[in-house]
Amino acid sequence: xxxxxxxxxxxxxxxxxxxxxxxxxxxxxxxxxxxxxxxxxxxxxxxxxxxxxxxxxxxxxxxxxxxxxxxxxxxxxxxxxxxxxxxxxxxxxxxxxxxxxxxxxxxxxxxxxxxxxxxxxxxxxxxxxxxxxxxxxxxxxxxxxxxxxxxxxxxxxxxxxxxxxxxxxxxxxxxxxxxxxxxxxxxxxxxxxxxxxxxxxxxxxxxxxxxxxxxxxxxxxxxxxxxxxxxxxxxxxxxxxxxxxxxxxxxxxxxxxxxxxxxxxxxxxxxxxxxxxxxxxxxxxxxxxxxxxxxxxxxxxxxxxxxxxxxxxxxxxxxxxxxxxxxxxxxxxxxxxxxxxxxxxxxxxxxxxxxxxxxxxxxxxxxxxxxxxxxxxxxxxxxxxxxxxxxxxxxxxxxxxxxxxxxxxxxxxxxxxxxxxxxxxxxxxxxxxxxxxxxxxxxxxxxxxxxxxxxxxxxxxxxxxxxxxxxxxxxxxxxxxxxxxxxxxxxxxxxxxxxxxxxxxxxxxxxxxx
Amino acid sequence: xxxxxxxxxxxxxxxxxxxxxxxxxxxxxxxxxxxxxxxxxxxxxxxxxxxxxxxxxxxxxxxxxxxxxxxxxxxxxxxxxxxxxxxxxxxxxxxxxxxxxxxxxxxxxxxxxxxxxxxxxxxxxxxxxxxxxxxxxxxxxxxxxxxxxxxxxxxxxxxxxxxxxxxxxxxxxxxxxxxxxxxxxxxxxxxxxxxxxxxxxxxxxxxxxxxxxxxxxxxxxxxxxxxxxxxxxxxxxxxxxxxxxxxxxxxxxxxxxxxxxxxxxxxxxxxxxxxxxxxxxxx
Numbered sequence: 001x002x003x004x005x006x007x008x009x010x011x012x013x014x015x016x017x018x019x020x021x022x023x024x025x026x027x028x029x030x031x032x033x034x035x036x037x038x039x040x041x042x043x044x045x046x047x048x049x050x051x052x053x054x055x056x057x058x059x060x061x062x063x064x065x066x067x068x069x070x071x072x073x074x075x076x077x078x079x080x081x082x083x084x085x086x087x088x089x090x091x092x093x094x095x096x097x098x099x100x101x102x103x104x105x106x107x108x109x110x111x112x113x114x115x116x117x118x119x120x121x122x123x124x125x126x127x128x129x130x131x132x133x134x135x136x137x138x139x140x141x142x143x144x145x146x147x148x149x150x151x152x153x154x155x156x157x158x159x160x161x162x163x164x165x166x167x168x169x170x171x172x173x174x175x176x177x178x179x180x181x182x183x184x185x186x187x188x189x190x191x192x193x194x195x196x197x198x199x200x201x202x203x204x205x206x207x208x209x210x211x212x213x214x215x216x217x218x219x220x221x222x223x224x225x226x227x228x229x230x231x232x233x234x235x236x237x238x239x240x241x242x243x244x245x246x247x248x249x250x251x252x253x254x255x256x257x258x259x260x261x262x263x264x265x266x267x268x269x270x271x272x273x274x275x276x277x278x279x280x281x282x283x284x285x286x287x288x289x290x291x292x293x294x295x296x297x298x299x300x301x302x303x304x305x306x307x308x309x310x311x312x313x314x315x316x317x318x319x320x321x322x323x324x325x326x327x328x329x330x331x332x333x334x335x336x337x338x339x340x341x342x343x344x345x346x347x348x349x350x351x352x353x354x355x356x357x358x359x360x361x362x363x364x365x366x367x368x369x370x371x372x373x374x375x376x377x378x379x380x381x382x383x384x385x386x387x388x389x390x391x392x393x394x395x396x397x398x399x400x401x402x403x404x405x406x407x408x409x410x411x412x413x414x415x416x417x418x419x420x421x422x423x424x425x426x427x428x429x430x431x432x433x434x435x436x437x438x439x440x441x442x443x444x445x446x447x448x449x450x451x452x453x454x455x456x457x458x459x460x461x462x463x464x465x466x467x468x469x470x471x472x473x474x475x476x477x478x479x480x481x482x483x484x485x486x487x488x489x490x491x492x493x494x495x496x497x498x499x500x501x502x503x504x505x506x507x508x509x510x511x512x513x514x
Numbered sequence: 515x516x517x518x519x520x521x522x523x524x525x526x527x528x529x530x531x532x533x534x535x536x537x538x539x540x541x542x543x544x545x546x547x548x549x550x551x552x553x554x555x556x557x558x559x560x561x562x563x564x565x566x567x568x569x570x571x572x573x574x575x576x577x578x579x580x581x582x583x584x585x586x587x588x589x590x591x592x593x594x595x596x597x598x599x600x601x602x603x604x605x606x607x608x609x610x611x612x613x614x615x616x617x618x619x620x621x622x623x624x625x626x627x628x629x630x631x632x633x634x635x636x637x638x639x640x641x642x643x644x645x646x647x648x649x650x651x652x653x654x655x656x657x658x659x660x661x662x663x664x665x666x667x668x669x670x671x672x673x674x675x676x677x678x679x680x681x682x683x684x685x686x687x688x689x690x691x692x693x694x695x696x697x698x699x700x701x702x703x704x705x706x707x708x709x710x711x712x713x714x715x716x717x718x719x720x721x722x723x724x725x726x727x728x729x730x731x732x733x734x735x736x737x738x739x740x741x742x743x744x745x746x747x748x749x750x751x752x753x754x755x756x757x758x759x760x761x762x763x764x765x766x767x768x769x770x771x772x773x774x775x776x777x778x779x780x781x782x783x784x785x786x787x788x789x790x791x792x793x794x795x796x797x
Binding site for chain 1: 559562594598600602603605613616617619630635637691694695701703708709
């Protein structure tokens with residue numbers, strides 16, 4: 001396998017370049033000849049985000065307040081920055097940069113990473129590849145620096161702090177080549193290393209790995225831990241990158257010649273849209289998990305209905321039926337002129353052959369359709385499945401989750417525990433009328449009726465979970481009991497006398513046995 | 515699997531005289547279980563009966579060896595308040611991992627959920643819990659459920675907590691009450707495997723009768739109790755009477771407050787069953 005080669009591109013003056021291209025002037029001419037800064041509004045007033053070269057020469061620095069810069073250079077021009085637009089443009093550039101490699105990733109706020117493993121020969125070598133990149137970006141009017149290295153971290157460091165168009169071959173000694181770079185090349189948040197007196201990457205090796213590890217042992221994020229960053233730089237630990245994959249959200253719509261005001265017409269439109277959506281999804285090989293139905297009214301209102309499905313589906317009648325249930329209360333006003341259906345969450349659903357076996361010919365809905373219908377009418381909290389949760393306390397040992405999601409791995413409950421079939425949502429206090437000297441009640445009252453206990457097993461002691469509960473929580477002694485008519489319950493005593501956590505222990509009934 | 519609904523009256527009559535109910539029969543489309551909301555016996559017996567029918571169902575051709583279909587348990591909010599929610603650690607081992615619980619705020623929603631559940635082909639059986647006799651559960655609704663269950667072959671067991679025995683199209687109707695359990699072998703003071711006193715007071719194929727149901731390892735055990743005389747005639751007459759007592763014999767007892775002699779003496783023939791080891795049941 002060929003070693004990884006990563007191309008890092010740093011657009012050094014990205015925000016200013018974008019502004020300049022939008023103004024339509026060349027670098028250093030026209031509006032760009034004046035000192036100019038891009039600002040962001042903060043709680044303490046406008047702060048400088050980007051500067052052009054004239055402003056830099058006049059003394060404006062990124063990160064200072066605009067008012068401070070104005071004292072140095074009163075003629076400075078301030079223009080509001082556009083970080084969201086910058087990010088969108090960067091995404092477009094990332095897709096465009098895939099001309100040099102099979103995938104590319106964003107490196108916000110002003111960088112790109114492209115995987116150029118085993119593609120350099122198509123451009124005549126890595127030097128020519130870099131020249132091509134340089135030419136292409138310069139032609140578009142962006143100031144940039146680029147570097148190629150075996151890891152993303154090394155490529156980033158070289159692009160920002162190394163010589164221009166640096167290439168780090170995979171057989172080079174990376175540590176030696178990179179040791180002269182400043183510690184800022186590690187992509188750390190804040191200068192955590194300069195306070196330790198470390199200025200170059202090479203000095204990091206003089207401190208000793210153990211000492212560094214101890215100093216930063218509770219910094220889990222890579223951006224805060226220099227050891228992790230150093231290992232990523234040298235390729236000792238992998239660094240996950242999120243490639244930019246252009247993705248189209250399936251969207252179908254109907255512009256209506258006459259605004260519709262009646263439900264049956266809307267149902268017709270909805271059926272058509274569902275049919276179109278199915279075609280769209282089939283083409284992509286996906287099935288819808290979430291659908292947004294937007295209805296634009298002529299008076300400018302938008303009605304949105306959202307549908308979530310338990311499993312990916314491409315069944316038009318199922319979709320129409322579920323969405324139809326959500327359309328009962330909409331107000332069409334003067335009419336709806338545009339209806340749009342969007343699958344904002346789609347999952348892969350390969351085309352499958354219709355099952356023609358006799359068993360599949362049976363009527364009836366599938367489980368996911370059943371769950372969908374119930375959640376649409378009863379709400380998403382109504383249909384759930386009990387799963388185990390790591391706890392000894394009965395009411396906490398069970399969690400509820402959506403019925404079709406996979407069960408979390410948990411230790412199975414002990415087989416020798418005889419647990420009740422049903423558990424009350426909240427344990428109900430019982431009044432003990434007569435207790436035996438052994439400690440368990442002989443007669444108690446629950447919900448206004450007296451029970452005479454015939455048989456008992458217990459106690460099973462469950463200690464409070466001190467890591468979850470308050471310190472005043474008391475232990476519980478559980479008893480399985482059966483009364484004289486055969487009714488079986490699970491009761492417990494909350495605390496024991498003299499445990500110093502409250503008065504006389506109380507009794508509760510928590511479960512009903514079958 | 516489900517009874518043929520077109521059997522003639524003569525057939526029904528002959529069935530009725532010949533065939534007593536026993537465990538191991540096929541599931542019926544819809545059965546109802548009346549139980550008190552103060553005990554877990556209704557849900558317990560419903561699960562036991564449904565599981566018994568599920569184990570003995572006829573396997574279709576090409577069916578998988580292990581049935582992995584879900585079990586749906588529908589409860590209204592009122593039923594949860596009265597009897598609690600299913601607790602996974604206490605469920606039978608076979609259905610722990612495939613239970614789907616539906617919590618309905620209203621009785622109408624619960625009926626909707628039940629009907630959708632019996633229409634689903636990926637469901638093994640359905641259990642519903644409804645409190646009292648709500649207006650929504652009239653004969654039409656009950657018939658609707660029965661027909662849907664018959665059509666799709668998914669058995670439905672409806673637990674009616676503190677309900678009255680009103681009109682219903684359920685194929686089997688039971689009244690269930692907790693019974694003293696058999697004493698475990700190793701700890702005779704401990705409660706044993708669950709047992710119920712179950713009265714089948716209306717069934718399509720079987721004559722009514724009284725059983726003591728219990729579960730031993732992996733199977734439902736039914737022992738017939740013979741204490742109630744002339745049960746055929748007065749089933750209708752009693753159908754509006756108090757539900758708390760299963761039979762006349764039990765209703766005479768002052769609700770078990772006096773210790774042992776009451777229920778034991780009134781169930782003369784059943785004493786041997788209630789306490790197989792010859793001990794006094796209560797004490």
